[in-house]
Amino acid sequence: MTDIQETAKTSVGNVAKPTDLMATAGQLGRWDFLRYGAAASVGAAALLYGQSSKPAQARVVASSQPLAVTPLPGVLDLYINDGYLKMVDASLVYHRGFGDRPTDVNDANPSLAIVPKVFTADGRLVESRSYPLDAVLPPEGTPLPYGPDPANPGQYFIRRNYWASYFPQRTIIAEVGSRIRLRVHNRLSKPHEFTLHGAGPNRGNVSTGIIDPAGSKLLELDAPAPGTYIYSDPTNQPVERVLGLFGVLLVIHPDHQWAIGEDLASFERQWLWICHNVDSVWAGIEASGGTVDPRKTKAVPRYFTLNGRSGYESLGITTNDALNLATEEETLISGYPRQVDVRQFGEGTELGTLRGGQLVRLVNPGIVFHQMHFHGNHLWTVGRNNYPWPRREGFVDPEGHVVVQQWEDVVELEPMDRKDCILPIKRPPDAVNAVWAARTTDWGYPMHCHAEPSQTAAGGMYPGGMVAHWTLKAPIIGTGP
Amino acid sequence: MTNVQVPNRRDGRRTSMFKRQAERDEELAKRQREAEKKAREAAEKKRKEAKKKAREANRRKSTPSPSATATATPSATASASATPVPTPTVTASPTPTVTASPTPTVTASPTPTVTASPTPTPTPVPPVNDDGTPSHRFRSQADFSSDQMDVDNPVTEFLQTPQTAVVLKFFSRDLEFDDGNKFEIWSFESENSGRSLPGPTLRPKEGEIFHATFTPSKGAHTIHWHGMEPDPRNDGVGHTSFEIGETYTYQWQAELGRPGDPNYGAAGTYFYHCHVNTVLHAQMGMFGALVVDPTVHPDYPVSPGARRAFVDGPEYDIATECILVPYSVDARWHEMDHAAGLSGEDVGLNRFEPKHFYLLGGNLADPGDTDDRVWSLSTIQANVVPGERKPTLLRILNANYLPNRMYFTDAEGNPAQIAEIIAHDGRPFRDTSVPGVPSPPCSAAGYPLLTSLLSFGAAERYDVMLTPPSAGRYELRVEWEDWITGEILAKRTVPIIAT
Known part of the structure; x- marks a missing residue:
């Protein structure tokens, strides 16, 4: 974390006129008071604390909370907001989240998650739903093939280092070599914190420390090693995380944008799947100003989400075309069948082609043990929690898990776990030959969690929970055998 | 329909004979699909009307279905059906991961072939849903949940002569468990299996055509062949194909498996289960074990009385092969109806709170008389290793919704490293470190995955070779954990008798 005083110097330059001080202070919040020094800030700080002095039952600080702060180049502002989100059954449930802009609890469209952002190695901060930034966008999320594979009728050569990937809300991407700069603004009445789990030295956490109500803090670090990291508010563990204060940092090496890391598995495109769950009892307690004691009020999740959506919304079969498209691009894996050899995910035998599948990064900032089951193809799991699994000298770890690269049709995903899996997108191996040869349509396969209560919404409505599907795309006319 | 044999899929040239046959098959399939489509539309219309009436009746009766439109004004209180249970619980904390020493991936340097300019990017044709794949859109989750498509008599495309065929029916009855408790169980029965839990163990071979003719009752059902990967129509999931009327x-x-090839082969442990309102139907007992045996490969002959776990896998003793199926019962769920919750009513299916914990299964070669009762595991017989007989294979299938841990101990409860994990989810663990050369099983590569503890969750399967070094009593302790807090909910122990 940077020294706040030092960072303040940068912003002082932005505040040209002393007469603007109070107005600016009103916009910048507590973080800026600190940088003017304790003595100078007493009056203004008192003003702000006076504004935030609400009864214990208050949900948010005063309505005169500062508006959006003045942006700083290369700094990502995260606003800790609250509000109500519509669940898959159309009921509204209280949430908190790290948002892009300041919003109040009654906002009809509260900002509780950020649009994906990218910290580039050359020092830019770019808002983008896709990465690599200059790569071709796959139509509806589906990478098109390079061309037919003449030796394998109905299958295709896959383009290597070509297609961009779309990412869901809450994603921060940082290229290796970039400097991550986050300014976190607490707009609520309780203290909060922003922590990047496992992103520090020796895989320790990196945190802003406590951010008081109406306060702001800057967190600055070099991008850690390539991998997937969860960020969350660890306050009153795991309550604030369950309420929505979580997201994912993805670190990618700019020289290996289509690989997990140097000398690690390559992929056609990647998918980030963020699993979560919503406990409306906990939400109700916090919404009415209480504080959940997770030891006394056992968590009973009522909704289960994948990239923020559940059930038919997560399957992209609503009457809302824009929502369906976003789901197709961000969540619903799709691709053309290809030959894969799990012994090597790398360059194909044709120039510009890849012998490999698509990478699914499974991330669980929620609190339930998920069991991610894919129909149609097994997944090849290559690592857990940024530890690549070996291909030789495997072993059973002290927790009773086998540590070696392996096929799985159900992937265990404990709370706070991250797993990297390759979906080969190959011919479903047990399909009868004649059926495969006559295929003219897309073949869709479900993905669901086999801890089946997670497939419900509001106590029923199967499959209304954390569900998705993947599609083996239909043969392209004119490229058949 | 003739049994069409397609040349190896790596062989790019198909014979003209096959083409003609394929064209005929395709034409027939088209006609079948058209007939089926008409039948489906009629059935769907009829069923929609029935469901509409049921929904309206349900609305009048109790819980309203959620409205399709959301209001922008938030209500101050969150809706909640669950009454918080004031039982102190421990918050789940992430399990520390043991660091695997990252072994650099060996990368072969493939020599790219210089080719002519790439084929122009083909323009994909919009998918035409002529095979029953639903192209529906839904206005609400309740509409989607209550509107799964069922078809009375869907057609099996390209029906071939099976080498293994089974006829399965649905049954429902109260079955007694080994603790004396009785619960209403829904499951599958075959012509000669009797009515038991789990459903009959099915055992086809690699490379063979498998048929299962299913006639459900008490509403629409399906069979999903969990871990087997056929086309969607034969995958048995309602919302990606159809439910069976x-x-x-x-x-x-x-x-078919290929020795040393990690990319091929289905031999291993699977299960089958209903995929309609799965959260309820699987808990009600609509599942059974599915074991795929390898076809004997000439390079890997098999000793008398033994079988291989997979094509180039280790031999095991057929007589002592055993399956263990952790299962648990939430009695509240066993009072529910077939379609509980599907119309939007809150029936608490997000709360799985079992109070009864069972180890189902037993000896696969001789399961005994299981008719009208639960098949319960009381003892595991294991062969001493090394010994005259081949080792014992224990197949494990987690059929509940909770994480399990299994501890292998000696008679005094000390950890006993007598479990060698050889496969997971129907796929062997292999050494894949060198591209382009055979990938031996881990044991053959010099590092058997030996352990005294195995952790796994819902629907996972593990194949374990038991390797007790001397005769006597060992134990297998199974623990069920809470799916949120990780706290231990129950323990059961079965003896392993090594001879």
């Missing part, structure tokens, strides 16, 4: 013959062909 009257009868359907599932057809698939377990992929």
